[in-house]
Amino acid sequence: MGGRRRSAAILAASVVAGVAGCGNGGAGVFHPAGSLSAQPGQAAPAPTAAVQRFGGFTFPAGVSIDFTSPAPADPSHRAIVAGYQDYVLSMWAGVLTHGKNTAYSNQAEGNALTFVTREVARYRSPGRTVRGTIRYSGTKVTNVYFGNGASLSSCVDATALHDVNAQTGAKVGPALPARPVRYLETVSEGRRSDGTWFVNRSVTYPASGAQGAMCR
Amino acid sequence: MRARFATILTLIAAFAASAVLAGAGGAAPALAQGSADVGTQAAQARSARAGGGGPGYLALAFSHVSVSGNAAASGLASPGTYLPAPCWLEPRFTGGDSYHAGDPQPSANGDADSYWWWFASQEPGLYGVLGRIPGLKQAVNKVFKAKQGGAGWWWVPSWASGGVNGFACATGLVQMLNFSDQYLEFEAPQGGGGDTPGHQIDGNILADIARAELVLPTFRVHTNPAPPTPSDVNLPVWVWVDYNGARSPADTASVPTPAGSLWARVTTSQPQVSISVSSPGQARVYNQCGATGSPYQGNASAIPSCGVTFLAPSKGYTITVTARWTVSWTASDSPGQHMFASPPWPVPVQTGTSTVTVQEVQSVNGPSPGA
Numbered sequence: 171m172g173g174r175r176r177s178a179a180i181l182a183a184s185v186v187a188g189v190a191g192c193g194n195g196g197a198g199v200f201h202p203a204g205s206l207s208a209q210p211g212q213a214a215p216a217p218t219a220a221v222q223r224f225g226g227f228t229f230p231a232g233v234s235i236d237f238t239s240p241a242p243a244d245p246s247h248r249a250i251v252a253g254y255q256d257y258v259l260s261m262w263a264g265v266l267t268h269g270k271n272t273a274y275s276n277q278a279e280g281n282a283l284t285f286v287t288r289e290v291a292r293y294r295s296p297g298r299t300v301r302g303t304i305r306y307s308g309t310k311v312t313n314v315y316f317g318n319g320a321s322l323s324s325c326v327d328a329t330a331l332h333d334v335n336a337q338t339g340a341k342v343g344p345a346l347p348a349r350p351v352r353y354l355e356t357v358s359e360g361r362r363s364d365g366t367w368f369v370n371r372s373v374t375y376p377a378s379g380a381q382g383a384m385c386r
Numbered sequence: 387m388r389a390r391f392a393t394i395l396t397l398i399a400a401f402a403a404s405a406v407l408a409g410a411g412g413a414a415p416a417l418a419q420g421s422a423d424v425g426t427q428a429a430q431a432r433s434a435r436a437g438g439g440g441p442g443y444l445a446l447a448f449s450h451v452s453v454s455g456n457a458a459a460s461g462l463a464s465p466g467t468y469l470p471a472p473c474w475l476e477p478r479f480t481g482g483d484s485y486h487a488g489d490p491q492p493s494a495n496g497d498a499d500s501y502w503w504w505f506a507s508q509e510p511g512l513y514g515v516l517g518r519i520p521g522l523k524q525a526v527n528k529v530f531k532a533k534q535g536g537a538g539w540w541w542v543p544s545w546a547s548g549g550v551n552g553f554a555c556a557t558g559l560v561q562m563l564n565f566s567d568q569y570l571e572f573e574a575p576q577g578g579g580g581d582t583p584g585h586q587i588d589g590n591i592l593a594d595i596a597r598a599e600l601v602l603p604t605f606r607v608h609t610n611p612a613p614p615t616p617s618d619v620n621l622p623v624w625v626w627v628d629y630n631g632a633r634s635p636a637d638t639a640s641v642p643t644p645a646g647s648l649w650a651r652v653t654t655s656q657p658q659v660s661i662s663v664s665s666p667g668q669a670r671v672y673n674q675c676g677a678t679g680s681p682y683q684g685n686a687s688a689i690p691s692c693g694v695t696f697l698a699p700s701k702g703y704t705i706t707v708t709a710r711w712t713v714s715w716t717a718s719d720s721p722g723q724h725m726f727a728s729p730p731w732p733v734p735v736q737t738g739t740s741t742v743t744v745q746e747v748q749s750v751n752g753p754s755p756g757a
Contacts, residue, residue: 279510280553313551315473316585319558321550358554360509360561368510371553 224259227271233331234303235262239310239324247311250320253359253367257282258306264290265300279370282357289346293333300345302331308384318361325377325385327352352377354385447552448478448494448501449544451592455637457599462548468730469598473545473555474587477643481536489527498540499530505543505560539644541586546595559585587641589717592650596639597713597726600652603631607707607740610682616743619699622672623742624690625661626679627707633657633677634711650717652726654734657709663694664704670695679707696744705740 222229229235237255242248260274264286274286293299309324329352331345344351358371375382445459461467483497491497494504503526507513516522533540543559545552605627611617634656640649659675672680675692682690689695696703711734714723728734 276510279508313554315555315558316562317558318561319554319556321554356550358550358557360557362509370508370557371550373550
């Protein structure tokens with residue numbers, strides 16, 4: 171294969187892909203390397219403490235999206251984990267803005283986007299929101315394919331995140347009623363030409379089952 | 387031919403890029419189908435062929451690979467399944483399925499044009515951008531339309547659809563190939579297998595699929611005496627097994643190619659049975675078990691080649707029976723027998739257990755005659 175010919179194709183397609191990525195807040199997007207909220211067992215941060223952000227969105231007090239795994243030492247793995255965290259944060263930004271923040275549409279595709287879209291729609295009404303803490307732990311890159319595709323797994327603990335009445339704060343139910351409160355999430359990711367990663371498949375396994383047992 | 391096709395797609399991509407850069411993004415969307423809808427339909431994997439002597443197309447997306455014999459699709463569905471190549475390039479569409487009127491179709495299974503657009507929809511936002519570029523849809527369709535009815539085949543990424551690894555692999559393959567050069571070819575991509583660009587299906591990949599789907603038979607453990615009848619101290623317990631299914635299972639994965647059927651056959655040795663006990667210090671184990679152990683022959687005091695003599699009483703000794711196989715493969719493009727090493731492949735074993743109660747022999751010495 172002619173290297174020049176291939177380079178031309180890559181260059182051209184990269185431009186298209188790069189344009190497609192515009193508007194996802196790539197610059198300045200929050201890539202957490204650890205929890206911004208209190209660690210388990212610690213007091214909740216004061217309002218003046220570190221504020222959790224995703225792009226231009228600031229997470230409200232009373233909501234913590236905790237990523238408790240240390241960032242991988244390998245930069246390429248770190249970028250893959252960041253893609254997953256952006257996917258997670260974009261979903262919760264969509265939920266907490268009642269669908270106004272649509273950054274998730276640039277972080278997810280396939281059944282991952284279907285899931286996020288459904289959860290955001292669940293909180294479309296201004297009378298409903300979420301409060302509490304959801305924890306993502308044991309996050310690790312399980313495979314990298316051709317340097318441009320990857321699979322990642324993470325344990326999700328949503329026992330302390332609730333669907334609440336936005337006015338009274340009264341608990342209505344679990345924040346993610348379609349999923350168990352503890353589960354293993356595995357995702358497929360792809361790498362954009364600008365080096366950022368997106369999620370295009372998600373498969374979950376309840377922690378109560380054999381395949382999700384590592385998340386008990 | 388490949389060079390020409392690549393050039394055409396390069397031109398399309400360049401055209402698309404220039405159109406976007408020229409500020410054409412405000413044009414009305416040219417594509418009717420939303421990416422989520424297209425993706426939902428196209429992502430459906432083949433379901434198992436019903437009935438017959440074994441599963442057919444199994445848990446593979448956009449693939450014509452079929453697996454027959456002692457195989458189960460669930461072998462690919464487990465997240466722990468080891469499959470070194472969960473995706474590959476495969477001759478999926480004939481020239482007769484290059485393009486159909488109205489492309490892209492909602493289902494990507496129908497033709498090469500629809501497949502190309504479906505995969506473009508798997509990167510967030512890209513499908514929408516492409517859809518806003520005036521003339522792009524027509525330009526892409528023109529490439530496929532020109533091949534309609536041709537004698538070649540389109541090679542496309544296929545993958546194992548259980549879990550996320552297969553699709554992650556296919557995504558990596560397509561992203562690496564940048565939606566253009568080599569991503570969708572009208573002739574076989576470059577060879578090399580493994581992780582080399584192109585990554586076309588070969589006998590080795592087919593063998594891996596067949597190995598992952600291979601079902602080793604379970605078995606039932608028999609003993610004599612059979613529970614709940616207790617055995618006696620110093621009396622041999624005979625041990626043998628009945629297999630549920632083929633004792634030496636085998637399966638074959640095959641795929642049609644322009645050059646004819648490509649296939650790989652996975653075979654297993656006769657099983658080698660061995661036994662162990664929960665209290666080895668209180669037992670003599672006879673471990674010449676062969677494939678089936680030692681079915682009881684009617685002589686309770688004879689020493690079996692496969693069995694155990696317990697030296698002390700117990701209300702429950704556990705006898706664990708393990709059957710081990712060696713697994714090898716051959717393929718139409720790779721003659722000879724090749725082994726699957728463990729690790730990385732799972733060790734090909736099955737186990738079963740039986741619990742045996744052992745009692746002290748009660749000898750009754752009656753009065754001797756004439757006493």
